[in-house]
Amino acid sequence: MILAERMQRVKGSEIRSVGKKIAARNSADLIKLSAGIPDEALFPAEELKAATLPLFDEPLLPSLQYGLTKGDTRLIHLIAERMKQAERMEIPEKNILITTGCQQGISLSSVALLDRGDVVLVEKPTYMDGLNASIPYECRFIGVETDDDGMVAEALETAQRTIPRVKMIYVIPNFQNPTGKAWPLKRRREFMDVVQKFPDLMVVEDNPYGELRFRGEFIPSLKSFDTLGQVIYLGSFSKVLSPGLRVAWVVAHDDLIEKLEILKEGFDLQSNQFAQSQVVNYLLQNDLTAHVEKLRAAYKEKCDTMLREIKRTFPPEAKVIEPDGGMFIWVSLPEYINTSDMLAEALDAGVSYIPGISFFADGRGTNGLRLNFTSNSCERIKLGIERLAGVVKKNIR
Ligand SMILES: Cc1ncc(COP(=O)(O)O)c(C=O)c1O
Known part of the structure; x- marks a missing residue:
C-alpha cells in the first residue's frame, strides 16, 4: 500500500494518545477530569x-x-x-x-x-x-x-x-x-x-x-x-x-x-x-431554553465546587482561570513542571487530566493542564482535585 503524501502529516492528536494512556489505566476508581463530555445524567432521555x-x-x-x-x-x-x-x-x-x-x-x-x-x-x-x-x-x-x-x-x-x-x-x-x-x-x-x-x-x-x-x-x-x-x-x-x-x-x-x-x-x-x-x-x-437553564445551574455548581477545591488544596504557585461557562478549567503550574510527565503520577493517584501541550500549535504549554468539571458528580470532583493536589504538591520545588 502506498498512502497519499498528505498522510505523512496525519498522525493522530496528542489528546488521542493521552486518551489511550488513560484508557490503559481505566478502573472504576479512576476519576477522569480529562474527559471533554457533558453529564449524561442531564441528557433529556x-x-x-x-x-x-x-x-x-x-x-x-x-x-x-x-x-x-x-x-x-x-x-x-x-x-x-x-x-x-x-x-x-x-x-x-x-x-x-x-x-x-x-x-x-x-x-x-x-x-x-x-x-x-x-x-x-x-x-x-x-x-x-x-x-x-x-x-x-x-x-x-x-x-x-x-x-x-x-x-x-x-x-x-x-x-x-x-x-x-x-x-x-x-x-x-x-x-x-x-x-x-x-x-x-x-x-x-x-x-x-x-x-x-x-x-x-x-x-x-x-x-x-x-x-x-x-x-x-x-x-x-x-x-x-x-x-x-x-x-x-x-x-x-x-x-x-x-x-x-x-x-x-x-x-x-x-x-x-x-x-x-x-x-x-x-x-x-x-x-x-x-x-x-x-x-x-x-x-x-420541549422548551430547549428551559433545559439549557438546568444545564447551566448544574454546571455552575460543579464548576464552583472544582474552583473551591482547587483553591483549598492546590499550592499557591498554581494559577487558575475561573470560567463563566462551558466545561473546562485551565490550570498553569510553574514552568519547570511538565504536565505530560506528571500525568503518570496522577494516574497512579487515580485521577486524569489533559496535559497542556495537547493544545498548543507550537509544542509549548508544557506547564498547563485542562480539567473538565461537567462529567463527574461534585463528590467525585472533590476527591479528584484532592488527589491531583497531592501530585502537584509533590512536584513543587
Ligand atoms: C471547541 C470545540 N469545537 C468542536 C467540538 C466538536 O463538537 P461537535 O460535537 O459539534 O462536533 C468540540 C468538542 O469537544 C470542541 O470543544
Whole structure:
C-alpha cells in the first residue's frame, strides 16, 4: 500500500494518545477530569424517547429516507429561530447548512479555503483536536498571542501583515476549549476591526459552548459584527442536547454556503436524517431554553465546587482561570513542571487530566493542564482535585 503524501502529516492528536494512556489505566476508581463530555445524567432521555417514537408512525417514514444535503428544512427553520433567541442574530435560512457536528464545519471550511502551505492562525492555546480536521489539507498552524481576553488584536494584525499566506483564523470566543475563557465585547470588536481590514481573510468562529453561560452577561458573537461575510459560524446541539446525535450547523455568506453544501454532498450526502428528525420533534415538543437553564445551574455548581477545591488544596504557585461557562478549567503550574510527565503520577493517584501541550500549535504549554468539571458528580470532583493536589504538591520545588 502506498498512502497519499498528505498522510505523512496525519498522525493522530496528542489528546488521542493521552486518551489511550488513560484508557490503559481505566478502573472504576479512576476519576477522569480529562474527559471533554457533558453529564449524561442531564441528557433529556425521556423527552428524546418521546420525540423518537412517533417517527416510526409517520406516513412514508421520511426520517428513515434520504433527505436534502442542506438538511431538514424544518430543522433549519428552528435553528434560525434559536439563533434569533439565543444569539440575537437574524440569520436567513438560506445561509444555514446542517452538519455532522461542529467538527464537520471545521472540515468543510478547511477544504473550501485551504491550499497546501496556507496558514491558519489560532489562539494559544486552542482546540488542536478540532484542527485535525484541517491537517489533511496540508496547511500550517501558527499561534497568535492570546491574553486573558482572547486573541490580541494588534498581534493578529502583525501576524496578518508579516506571515505570508494567512487564509483562515480559527477561534473559540465563548468558554474556549481548553481555557474556558470568553472574550469580552471590546476584544471582539477590536478583533473584527482588524479582520475587516483584510477582506480576503476568513474566520471560523467555533461556538459549541456559547449557550452554557452560567455567570455574567450575554456577549454577541463575532458573526454579529461581520459586515463583509468573513465569518463562518459553527453551532452545535452537542453540548446542549446530546453529542451522540451529531447534529450541528454552519452559517456562512451566500456564495460560500453553496460551496460548502456541494462539498458536503461529496463528504456524506447529508447528515443523519433520523437524528435531525429527532431534534426537530424534541424542539417542537420541549422548551430547549428551559433545559439549557438546568444545564447551566448544574454546571455552575460543579464548576464552583472544582474552583473551591482547587483553591483549598492546590499550592499557591498554581494559577487558575475561573470560567463563566462551558466545561473546562485551565490550570498553569510553574514552568519547570511538565504536565505530560506528571500525568503518570496522577494516574497512579487515580485521577486524569489533559496535559497542556495537547493544545498548543507550537509544542509549548508544557506547564498547563485542562480539567473538565461537567462529567463527574461534585463528590467525585472533590476527591479528584484532592488527589491531583497531592501530585502537584509533590512536584513543587
Ligand atoms: C471547541 C470545540 N469545537 C468542536 C467540538 C466538536 O463538537 P461537535 O460535537 O459539534 O462536533 C468540540 C468538542 O469537544 C470542541 O470543544
